[in-house]
Amino acid sequence: MTGRRLRREIHELVAVLADIxxxxxxxxxxxxxxxxxxxxxxxxxxxxxxxxxxxxxxYRRIIRDNEFTCLLADGGILQISFGIRGRDIEKxxxxxxxxxxxxxxxxxxxxxxVDLIEDELYSASIGITxxxxxxxxxxxxxxxxxxxxxxxxxxxxxxxxxxxxxxSCRIPVFxxxxxxxxxxxxxxxxxxxxxxxxxxxRNWRLRFGPRLVTRAExxxxxxxxxQ
Amino acid sequence: xxxxxxxxxxxNPLATDALIDALQPINPKGTLYIGYPIVAVADDNIFVxxxxxxxxYGLVAFDLEPVVHNDVTQRQDNLYAALLQRxxxxxxxxxxxxxxxxxxxVTFAPSEDDESDDPRVVSASxxxxxxxxxxxxxxxxxxxAIDSSVQRVTTIKPLRRRSRVRRSNSKGAALxxxxxxxxxxxxxxxxxxxxxxxxxxxxxxxxGSGKTIVLALKAAYLHTQHPEWTIAVxxxxxxxxxxxxxxxxxxxxxxxxxxxDWKRLRLxxxxxxxxxxxxxxxxxxxxxxxxxxxxxxxxxxxxxxxxKGVCSELLKxxxxxxxxxxxxxxxxxxxxQDLPQEFFEIIFLSTKEPxxxxxxxxxxxxxxxxxxxxxxxxxxxxxxxxxxxxxxQRSETEARQDIVLPVCYRNTPWTLTVAHALGxxxxxxxxxxxxxxxxxxxxxxxxxITSGRLASGEQVELRRSSSSAPSYFDRFLNRREIxxxxxxxxxxxxxxxxxxxVSRNLDQDELEHRDILIIxxxxxxxxxxxxxxMRALNRRDIPSHLAGVTSSVDELFQEDSIAISxxxxxxxxxxxxxxxxxxxxxxxxxxxxxRRNILFTAITRSRAWVILCGVRPRMQAISAEVNTVLNxxxxxxxxxPTDEQLARIRRIHRDRSRREVExxxxxxxxxxxxxxxxxxxxxxxxxxxxxxxDQLRDLKDLLGxx
Numbered sequence: 001m002t003g004r005r006l007r008r009e010i011h012e013l014v015a016v017l018a019d020i021x022x023x024x025x026x027x028x029x030x031x032x033x034x035x036x037x038x039x040x041x042x043x044x045x046x047x048x049x050x051x052x053x054x055x056x057x058x059y060r061r062i063i064r065d066n067e068f069t070c071l072l073a074d075g076g077i078l079q080i081s082f083g084i085r086g087r088d089i090e091k092x093x094x095x096x097x098x099x100x101x102x103x104x105x106x107x108x109x110x111x112x113x114v115d116l117i118e119d120e121l122y123s124a125s126i127g128i129t130x131x132x133x134x135x136x137x138x139x140x141x142x143x144x145x146x147x148x149x150x151x152x153x154x155x156x157x158x159x160x161x162x163x164x165x166x167x168s169c170r171i172p173v174f175x176x177x178x179x180x181x182x183x184x185x186x187x188x189x190x191x192x193x194x195x196x197x198x199x200x201x202r203n204w205r206l207r208f209g210p211r212l213v214t215r216a217e218x219x220x221x222x223x224x225x226x227q
Numbered sequence: 228x229x230x231x232x233x234x235x236x237x238x239n240p241l242a243t244d245a246l247i248d249a250l251q252p253i254n255p256k257g258t259l260y261i262g263y264p265i266v267a268v269a270d271d272n273i274f275v276x277x278x279x280x281x282x283x284y285g286l287v288a289f290d291l292e293p294v295v296h297n298d299v300t301q302r303q304d305n306l307y308a309a310l311l312q313r314x315x316x317x318x319x320x321x322x323x324x325x326x327x328x329x330x331x332x333v334t335f336a337p338s339e340d341d342e343s344d345d346p347r348v349v350s351a352s353x354x355x356x357x358x359x360x361x362x363x364x365x366x367x368x369x370x371x372a373i374d375s376s377v378q379r380v381t382t383i384k385p386l387r388r389r390s391r392v393r394r395s396n397s398k399g400a401a402l403x404x405x406x407x408x409x410x411x412x413x414x415x416x417x418x419x420x421x422x423x424x425x426x427x428x429x430x431x432x433x434x435g436s437g438k439t440i441v442l443a444l445k446a447a448y449l450h451t452q453h454p455e456w457t458i459a460v461x462x463x464x465x466x467x468x469x470x471x472x473x474x475x476x477x478x479x480x481x482x483x484x485x486x487x488d489w490k491r492l493r494l495x496x497x498x499x500x501x502x503x504x505x506x507x508x509x510x511x512x513x514x515x516x517x518x519x520x521x522x523x524x525x526x527x528x529x530x531x532x533x534x535k536g537v538c539s540e541l542l543k544x545x546x547x548x549x550x551x552x553x554x555x556x557x558x559x560x561x562x563x564q565d566l567p568q569e570f571f572e573i574i575f576l577s578t579k580e581p582x583x584x585x586x587x588x589x590x591x592x593x594x595x596x597x598x599x600x601x602x603x604x605x606x607x608x609x610x611x612x613x614x615x616x617x618x619x620q621r622s623e624t625e626a627r628q629d630i631v632l633p634v635c636y637r638n639t640p641w642t643l644t645v646a647h648a649l650g651x652x653x654x655x656x657x658x659x660x661x662x663x664x665x666x667x668x669x670x671x672x673x674x675x676i677t678s679g680r681l682a683s684g685e686q687v688e689l690r691r692s693s694s695s696a697p698s699y700f701d702r703f704l705n706r707r708e709i710x711x712x713x714x715x716x717x718x719x720x721x722x723x724x725x726x727x728x729v730s731r732n733l734d735q736d737e738l739e740h741r742d743i744l745i746i747x748x749x750x751x752x753x754x755x756x757x758x759x760x761m762r763a764l765n766r767r768d769i770p771s772h773l774a775g776v777t778s779s780v781d782e783l784f785q786e787d788s789i790a791i792s793x794x795x796x797x798x799x800x801x802x803x804x805x806x807x808x809x810x811x812x813x814x815x816x817x818x819x820x821x822r823r824n825i826l827f828t829a830i831t832r833s834r835a836w837v838i839l840c841g842v843r844p845r846m847q848a849i850s851a852e853v854n855t856v857l858n859x860x861x862x863x864x865x866x867x868p869t870d871e872q873l874a875r876i877r878r879i880h881r882d883r884s885r886r887e888v889e890x891x892x893x894x895x896x897x898x899x900x901x902x903x904x905x906x907x908x909x910x911x912x913x914x915x916x917x918x919x920x921d922q923l924r925d926l927k928d929l930l931g932x933x
Contacts, residue, residue: 004768011765018773019758028770028788043772043785107525109751112465112777115500116521122502123522 075099236262257281399737435637447478640691650827726763744802811845
């Protein structure tokens with residue numbers, strides 16, 4: 001797929017999320033040239049951008065600095081990037097970062113989401129240490145990241161992998177994913193209501209690249225997807 | 228045009244008044260600044276007693292110190308050097324390496340006895356000769372540049388390069404010409420920025436009249452004048468935070484070549500948040516009251532009136548104290564129309580005498596649920612029940628307390644007229660939705676009467692006066708192309724059309740992505756409104772971003788991407804071309820005032836072109852209202868409501884809480900069901916209790932003609 005079409009696909013995702021009322025903010029997807037690779041990634045990214053978020057401070061920084069493709073109405077973040085060379089996709093990084101706090105949809109509609117999240121974090125931290133609050137807690141949830149980088153494949157570091165909880169986690173994935181794979185994974189498992197309501201998400205087209213998982217990797221638990 | 232006197236600080240009141248009196252008969256066409264500007268020299272700040280800028284005599288600085296110490300020459304030399312240093316740094320004032328004009332400096336001694344033999348000391352009787360013989364005239368362009376420098380507004384807008392512009396008649400080319408104008412303050416802005424009376428000051432102005440800039444200038448001036456003062460600058464829209472920081476820093480630099488002391492000049496959001504203190508939380512803490520946070524307040528007061536509730540609580544506490552903490556020497560408030568009355572009372576109690584509280588607002592921008600009350604109610608009453616603040620005075624010889632900024636710089640007079648017509652609902656089928664309490668305010672904000680009378684119950688026709696808009700609109704823009712309304716059968720065709728227009732803007736019109744703003748009208752359904760537009764743009768490979776729906780500190784625009792925004796997010800921002808999508812949203816009987824305000828605010832984001840789009844059938848009424856104005860050549864023709872009609876309008880269309888709105892909706896649904904039952908025969912109208920039948924008969928009269 002050419003870069004233009006990848007960009008269009010990402011923008012189509014943003015439009016769909018807006019349509020179902022799940023989008024709060026988005027950034028346009030742009031081309032960033034870093035010879036020999038061209039990145040197709042969200043605007044306003046500095047350098048190659050943060051690799052998802054490992055802790056709440058990083059999450060806060062991301063929403064404050066607008067470092068995402070979309071910010072969702074539950075505070076979740078999607079970061080979508082492709083690295084291409086000519087017509088070949090050589091890298092991708094798809095990240096879903098869940099919000100550490102529970103948000104009320106009415107609040108999201110009327111208040112600035114960054115302030116809202118800051119307030120909720122503040123309330124939650126007091127609630128946790130002082131106890132006795134019947135709402136507002138911090139959610140314990142890791143970012144979910146699907147990476148593909150052909151060049152950096154070696155033993156113990158699969159070309160395509162899923163990472164969560166720790167950087168050392170690199171669960172092999174059968175091959176480079178298409179945006180469709182990522183969307184369907186995230187929304188099926190983490191947004192079941194929207195998944196059930198929105199056919200457009202459920203039938204997002206899947207595209208398959210080369211199968212890159214090695215024999216050795218297949219002998220441990222790995223992620224597969226049949227065509 | 229007579230000489231305008233702008234009252235900064237009168238350090239020598241007698242001498243100042245004498246100077247003004249001496250200049251009045253001479254009447255130079257320009258401005259006399261009293262106690263302004265401040266000029267920083269090395270570690271010192273030089274105070275300029277009076278400064279005259281005019282075509283006839285150029286720049287004349289007056290030293291008003293009594294001539295007793297024989298240091299006239301030295302004082303004048305210092306003044307000269309200080310002014311030279313400041314002025315020479317502004318390129319339009321230079322020819323080669325020197326200033327293009329003379330800096331005239333003279334000592335003014337009111338009475339003849341004080342006059343020394345030095346020709347550089349003049350009195351009332353010799354002033355005229357001095358000016359005529361010693362001071363050379365300057366060109367109007369040079370005067371503009373000098374004023375810009377004196378007013379400290381030289382750095383307001385950096386010039387955008389506009390590299391796409393190739394043709395001289397494209398929209399991009401027109402914008403380039405408009406943007407090339409040097410910024411100076413008009414006479415009302417000068418007054419509002421420099422004059423700070425010993426008491427509250429109200430600054431009313433249209434959207435785009437420069438209120439934010441004026442407040443920033445005022446803040447910078449007061450801070451450099453009184454570095455020991457604690458000054459608070461507050462606002463409700465977070466996007467203003469960056470703007471204010473930027474402007475105040477620039478203006479302070481222009482005054483004294485240094486950063487502001489942010490510990491003294493405090494820039495605070497009205498409420499604040501968990502991590503950033505606001506004015507409310509600062510005051511609460513100073514009075515030993517725990518500031519309430521959003522989460523808990525929402526539960527207690529409901530989300531629509533949260534801030535009001537929170538302020539009420541604090542006010543109760545403060546009123547119960549003997550002596551609430553007086554923290555501020557001056558408080559400047561922007562967007563006052565978005566703030567509850569209780570907030571102003573709190574500010575009043577927290578400000579030291581003489582209560583220098585300057586508040587700026589725009590009547591029609593009220594996107595929230597608070598209505599601006601008159602000053603005697605705004606600041607509440609003392610324990611004896613007397614209003615704390617009475618009328619605001621507008622004297623000719625003192626700093627003014629009540630200022631209206633009638634010139635709109637952002638919007639063309641044509642779009643502004645349409646915005647007012649729609650905002651009020653002047654040509655609405657079913658009558659107006661809101662109106663100024665005092666119709667004369669229309670004249671003050673720049674309208675003039677073309678026929679009829681602006682009196683209760685009378686027919687009147689108004690249009691924007693020529694002095695209410697800068698001349699460059701007429702010179703560079705075509706009033707026939709400036710605003711249009713377009714109707715569509717579906718939101719999809721609407722989206723397609725808008726995307727096609729945007730494509731044309733970027734291509735043929737030589738505009739940039741940041742010149743375009745697409746505003747979606749419904750705050751609740753904003754994303755759904757945005758989605759088809761994002762898709763349509765995407766099909767044309769035009770990137771877009773949803774900037775958000777609620778207000779934010781961040782930049783609205785991004786390079787190479789089209790900004791789509793909800794109305795609260797767009798407040799405080801502007802663009803050359805604004806597409807307002809789903810305008811039919813404003814055609815509603817419920818929340819009519821609020822919805823029309825949204826339309827008003829959306830239209831007034833535009834610096835040039837406005838395109839109002841909407842879907843049939845509800846858009847038809849809006850289109851008709853727009854066309855009424857267009858067909859009348861941008862004149863507003865209507866019947867001024869009587870007091871009774873105004874009261875009725877207020878009752879029907881005042882903004883309601885969400886619960887009230889739901890109750891009305893439910894009642895309407897219930898009524899529909901009853902009517903349905905009667906029609907079907909399930910309910911016999913003749914069998915209703917007698918009193919209900921009588922009441923129904925009475926209601927028929929209220930309905931009027933079909």
